[in-house]
Amino acid sequence: MKPEQPMTELESLAIIRNMINAAKTEQKDNGRSWIIWGWLLFAVSFLTALNLRFIWSQQTFFFWNLFGVFSIALFVFESIKKLANKNKNLVRTYYQDLFKILKIGFFISLAFIVFNMNIGLSPYRGFGLLINLYAFWILLYGAVSNFKPSIIAAFICWALAIACLFVKRIDYLMYLHAAAALVGYIIPGYLANRAFKKNIL
Secondary structure, three states: OOOOOOOOHHHHHHHHHHHHHHHHHHOOOOOHHHHHHHHHHHHHHHHHHHHHHHOOOOOOOHHHHHHHHHHHHHHHHHHHHHHHOHHHOOOOOHHHHHHHHHHHHHHHHHHHHHHHHHOOOOHHHHHHHHHHHHHHHHHHHHHHHOOHHHHHHHHHHHHHHHHHOOOOOHHHHHHHHHHHHHHHHHHHHHHHHHHHHHHHO
């Protein structure tokens, strides 16, 4: 059996370069999840505002309740899917592990706010807190991914969260929430998707 040949300096540099390029590619987000959730939040906000005008349902937050049921069902589906594919993705990166922990923290905080809104927290305060949480999550994503549109969007969302504290009508509140979904999720999502496609091609 021949002894293993030591790598040359050029070969070592090539391996390091490939590892760096792989890490950069791995950090690119296709933006699809931001686009999907953004449009869902945007639609639910507008449907709630329209429901206040046309009274399709006596429940003010009827569409939000539907959205909650859908979100829980999707969460269960995604959890089962990840468990089924657990052994297929043996290689994990620091970036993936970091976002996994951050997502857990985000969803616990989200559930905490939603729960409080269902036991008496004013919707004006509640939706302001939700948009504030969106802004923090978007800022984290933008900082970790070095994606400037998300960083800018986070500060706009914080401005919208502050505005929620001063409105006195639910329909205006829904318009502010829809604007946060548009600025914080949808627009950065499409920009990330465009950047991802350019990186792939």
